[in-house]
Amino acid sequence: MAALGTVVVVGASLAGAHAARGLRQEGFEGRLVLVGAEPHPPYDRPPLSKRFLASGDESLLELPALGQLDELGVECHLGVEATGLDLGRRVVQLGEDRELGFDGLVLATGCAARRLGGVGHLAGVHVLRSLDDARALGADLGGAPRRVVVVGAGFIGLEVAATCRERGLEVTVVDVASAPIEHALGAPMGHALGAPMGHALGAVHRDHGVDLRLATGIEAFEGGDRVERVRFTDGAVLDADVVVVGIGVRPATGWLEGSGLVLDDGVLCDETCLAAPGVVVAGDVARWPNATFGGELMRVEHWEHAVEMGGYAARRLLAGQGAIEPFAPVPWFWSDQYDRKIQLSGRPRSTDEVTLVAGSVEERRFAAMYERDGRVVAVLGVNRPRQVVLGRALVGRRAPTAEALDALAG
Numbered sequence: 236m237a238a239l240g241t242v243v244v245v246g247a248s249l250a251g252a253h254a255a256r257g258l259r260q261e262g263f264e265g266r267l268v269l270v271g272a273e274p275h276p277p278y279d280r281p282p283l284s285k286r287f288l289a290s291g292d293e294s295l296l297e298l299p300a301l302g303q304l305d306e307l308g309v310e311c312h313l314g315v316e317a318t319g320l321d322l323g324r325r326v327v328q329l330g331e332d333r334e335l336g337f338d339g340l341v342l343a344t345g346c347a348a349r350r351l352g353g354v355g356h357l358a359g360v361h362v363l364r365s366l367d368d369a370r371a372l373g374a375d376l377g378g379a380p381r382r383v384v385v386v387g388a389g390f391i392g393l394e395v396a397a398t399c400r401e402r403g404l405e406v407t408v409v410d411v412a413s414a415p416i417e418h419a420l421g422a423p424m425g426h427a428l429g430a431p432m433g434h435a436l437g438a439v440h441r442d443h444g445v446d447l448r449l450a451t452g453i454e455a456f457e458g459g460d461r462v463e464r465v466r467f468t469d470g471a472v473l474d475a476d477v478v479v480v481g482i483g484v485r486p487a488t489g490w491l492e493g494s495g496l497v498l499d500d501g502v503l504c505d506e507t508c509l510a511a512p513g514v515v516v517a518g519d520v521a522r523w524p525n526a527t528f529g530g531e532l533m534r535v536e537h538w539e540h541a542v543e544m545g546g547y548a549a550r551r552l553l554a555g556q557g558a559i560e561p562f563a564p565v566p567w568f569w570s571d572q573y574d575r576k577i578q579l580s581g582r583p584r585s586t587d588e589v590t591l592v593a594g595s596v597e598e599r600r601f602a603a604m605y606e607r608d609g610r611v612v613a614v615l616g617v618n619r620p621r622q623v624v625l626g627r628a629l630v631g632r633r634a635p636t637a638e639a640l641d642a643l644a645g
């Protein structure tokens with residue numbers, strides 16, 4: 236492939252910014268353009284549901300490891316949405332009438348929060364994906380509400396529940412599933428921890444006074460200008476001052492419709508993140524066959540994954556036709572809820588065999604191993620970092636169950 240003159244990165248967040256940094260670190264000296272729909276420079280999302288929501292301190296959102304993008308010679312177009320891609324002419328459309336030519340393209344547009352359909356739009360009902368979402372939610376929580384209803388017992392919903400309880404608010408969490416984190420809408424098998432572990436995580440919230448209502452959905456949000464009540468599908472009605480909807484995300488691929496790229500729960504790419512010649516994909520929006528898991532197609536919504544895949548995508552782009560190892564990580568994720576650090580290595584399914592390998596659910600400090608076909612596929616830890624780190628290495632080499640049990644015990 237000819238030397239790249241201009242590389243355009245679409246999506247100015249974790250994966251896109253790390254791709255831009257990676258390109259410079261790998262010696263790319265051409266024109267580097269970063270396009271982002273949000274008006275903000277790249278920031279860190281995990282604190283949005285945790286310490287930032289608790290404190291409003293925006294310094295928590297800095298991405299210090301990244302350095303200043305302008306020092307990297309990156310031309311930033313922030314508050315600008317990419318609206319189309321013409322692969323033949325090698326052009327990205329910006330807004331209504333601008334175009335940006337490229338030789339190499341990084342797609343890193345992440346995901347957008349899913350919203351509940353058919354329940355109307357009332358003030359006081361929030362989603363949480365962006366800084367603007369978190370500012371709006373924080374402002375509402377600062378207005379002396381008492382009762383918060385969280386829709387969706389996935390990781391984001393449970394983190395919001397924990398933060399709100401720590402602010403002294405009454406919190407109800409509702410989910411259509413029969414166990415917390417039993418499934419993640421929009422990411423089939425994404426975070427399916429299975430019912431026993433889901434209930435173990437739910438117990439942590441019940442300990443802290445959360446009213447956890449499972450196997451029920453939302454019929455309607457009711458009120459005047461603002462939400463005042465939530466009506467559940469099981470007939471119950473609850474007063475609510477603030478509602479947070481955390482029912483999963485949708486890959487931000489709408490602007491790529493008709494481009495010729497394969498869009499199927501994300502942008503489909505090969506095992507080296509390549510979606511078309513000179514077009515690579517990184518972060519939450521990418522779906523690719525992970526060789527470590529027998530080529531299973533996966534899309535991973537984790538912080539570390541976005542960092543690593545952004546850097547890899549940069550190397551992949553610069554490699555051109557040259558050989559490069561496939562991108563085949565063992566996913567790893569953390570979530571902070573109260574004083575518990577929940578971590579997950581690997582790729583569990585709700586149908587996996589689950590064995591408690593350390594601690595106990597009763598003390599809310601444990602590690603559990605997930606096995607499939609005689610091999611370890613994931614390790615979940617609650618305040619058990621050692622087992623999760625060990626588990627990651629074991630999953631990476633598809634260790635047999637007996638060996639993994641030995642290594643993880645204690």
Ligand SMILES: Cc1cc2nc3c(=O)[nH]c(=O)nc-3n(C[C@H](O)[C@H](O)[C@H](O)COP(=O)(O)OP(=O)(O)OC[C@H]3O[C@@H](n4cnc5c(N)ncnc54)[C@H](O)[C@@H]3O)c2cc1C
Binds near residue numbers: 247271538
């Ligand atoms: C509240 C919250 C808490 C989290 N907590 C954790 C955690 O504890 N642990 C963990 O491992 N992970 C956590 N995550 C997940 C982690 O933040 C994501 O995996 C990571 O942000 C993904 O990075 P990304 O760059 O792929 O996508 P994103 O961060 O979603 O960024 C994509 C960017 O692309 C922009 N964009 C989209 N479409 C266009 C377009 N057409 N044109 C231009 N720009 C566009 C978007 O506006 C956005 O800025 C959390 C996420 C959230 C929202």
